[in-house]
Amino acid sequence: MIEQPSLDFEKAVLIGVINQQQDEEKSKEYLDELEFLTYTAGGEAIKRFTQKIDLPNPKTFIGSGKMEEVRDYVKEHDIGAVIFDDELSPAQQRNIEKILKCKILDRTGLILDIFAQRAKTSYARTQVELAQYEYLLPRLTGLWTHLERQRGGIGMRGPGETEIETDRRIVRDKIALLKKKLEAIDKQMAVQRGNRGKLVRVALVGYTNVGKSTLMNVLSKSDVFAENKLFATLDTTVRKVVIRNIPFLLSDTVGFIRKLPTQLVESFKSTLDEVREADLLLHVVDISHPNFEEHIASVNSILVEISTKSNNVIEKPVIMVFNKIDQYEHKTIDDDDLVTKKTKSHYTLEDWKKTWMAKLGSNVIFISALKKENFDAFRKRVFKAVRKIHVSRFPYNDFLYEEYENHSYGYT
Ligand SMILES: Nc1nc2c(ncn2[C@@H]2O[C@H](COP(=O)(O)OP(=O)(O)OP(=O)(O)O)[C@@H](O)[C@H]2O)c(=O)[nH]1
Ligand SMILES: [Mg+2]
Numbered sequence: 001m002i003e004q005p006s007l008d009f010e011k012a013v014l015i016g017v018i019n020q021q022q023d024e025e026k027s028k029e030y031l032d033e034l035e036f037l038t039y040t041a042g043g044e045a046i047k048r049f050t051q052k053i054d055l056p057n058p059k060t061f062i063g064s065g066k067m068e069e070v071r072d073y074v075k076e077h078d079i080g081a082v083i084f085d086d087e088l089s090p091a092q093q094r095n096i097e098k099i100l101k102c103k104i105l106d107r108t109g110l111i112l113d114i115f116a117q118r119a120k121t122s123y124a125r126t127q128v129e130l131a132q133y134e135y136l137l138p139r140l141t142g143l144w145t146h147l148e149r150q151r152g153g154i155g156m157r158g159p160g161e162t163e164i165e166t167d168r169r170i171v172r173d174k175i176a177l178l179k180k181k182l183e184a185i186d187k188q189m190a191v192q193r194g195n196r197g198k199l200v201r202v203a204l205v206g207y208t209n210v211g212k213s214t215l216m217n218v219l220s221k222s223d224v225f226a227e228n229k230l231f232a233t234l235d236t237t238v239r240k241v242v243i244r245n246i247p248f249l250l251s252d253t254v255g256f257i258r259k260l261p262t263q264l265v266e267s268f269k270s271t272l273d274e275v276r277e278a279d280l281l282l283h284v285v286d287i288s289h290p291n292f293e294e295h296i297a298s299v300n301s302i303l304v305e306i307s308t309k310s311n312n313v314i315e316k317p318v319i320m321v322f323n324k325i326d327q328y329e330h331k332t333i334d335d336d337d338l339v340t341k342k343t344k345s346h347y348t349l350e351d352w353k354k355t356w357m358a359k360l361g362s363n364v365i366f367i368s369a370l371k372k373e374n375f376d377a378f379r380k381r382v383f384k385a386v387r388k389i390h391v392s393r394f395p396y397n398d399f400l401y402e403e404y405e406n407h408s409y410g411y412t
Helices: 024-040 064-077 090-100 107-118 122-139 168-194 212-220 262-267 269-276 292-307 349-353 356-363 375-393 395-400
Strands: 010-018 043-052 081-084 103-106 200-206 237-243 246-252 280-286 318-323 364-366
Touching: 010 024, 010 064, 024 043, 024 107, 043 064, 043 081, 064 090, 081 107, 090 103, 090 122, 103 107, 107 122, 107 262, 122 168, 122 262, 168 269, 200 212, 200 269, 200 292, 200 375, 212 237, 212 246, 212 280, 212 375, 237 375, 246 375, 262 269, 262 292, 269 292, 280 292, 280 375, 318 356, 318 375, 349 356, 349 364, 356 364, 364 375, 375 395
Parallel strands: 010 043, 010 081, 081 103, 200 246, 200 280, 280 318, 318 364
Antiparallel strands: 237 246
8 A cells, every 4th residue: 555645734732831921821822822833833733731830840841740741641642742832951851752752842943943844945944954953962962862763743854854963073063064154155145235236225024924025025016925824934035126216125034933043043144134234124013913012022132133243223214014904803892891901902003003102103104915005105104214215325316306295107
């Protein structure tokens, strides 16, 4: 009999904790995101375990009683992988693996796996490979050695899909080699960016799955891969866009996520150079996501992280683009309900506009990239910001660039 390749999702169990930093609700939200990550990696989260624990157990992260519960569940349900939302130390990972006898991943490992799966160009693959080896180095001893490596699935994919060498020295050499390779590509890319001349450069940034590529596509009428999974985009795409009569370069790049592995941020240095060197950032936010404020904070802290060495990204003009307004929902309170307190989940978009967003003045815009709602206002906003930079760069032809409203001919 010929074996059919199985299209089934690998069964996974998720583990999170509740503590002073994350209450039950936060913990649930984080696990929701972990579930989405698991799905993106090709797994199906069929069960969640959470434990209230202030300090993680140094040996097994969660307590021994909870671990037994998990072990019984894993045994009974043919679980392929147990995924922790928090970072595990190499020792914890080994200990837990001995107890549960299946693949143990943490959030970082899972994200690296998705990147490995999605990296298509040799450049992206080199970057992911470097991050994977750096993650692997402290975890080499005994990792997964008693498991059949051929099983594949989540956490087992690597660029090139070679067996992961278990010799530290080999891994170190490999890391050095990959770094050299990336340096060479970085130089080449810096030259390419230099050749683009003085055109104004605009970069789309934001949390993963917020609609950056969708926005890129409608603005530039191009065809960048967009889908409802995390990290659809790994490589940077740059397109020339013209609004009215002003041309500029628009780049779409990898999305950010809470706890983006530092190994990844470092190895994606050159991809993120596009952001670093941009004149204007469009920070895209999925306002229909209940956690969007936290997403903004994660993106901002990653922007600071990637800009500490060179010029400061934060100093650049930023337009906050609140996307997916077509999908925005809020809870309502009945008129006769005097008990329920109004919380952020009750805010309408108008309520939101009166919050901290009001302080950002004209640097805020609400749109739907998918339905093209408020799109003319969006183009106008971008036009104004680009025009300002453009005119300061080419002062002698200021008169060529009229105000958006005065322009007599139609769209570009
Ligand atoms: N309802 C709604 N969905 C949208 C909107 N914009 C984008 N989407 C959907 O959101 C999903 C993610 O869109 P992408 O454009 O791939 O998002 P991205 O920010 O490029 O994501 P990554 O590249 O994975 O970081 C897709 O399913 C889009 O169709 C919008 O305005 N409204
Ligand atoms: Mg994208």
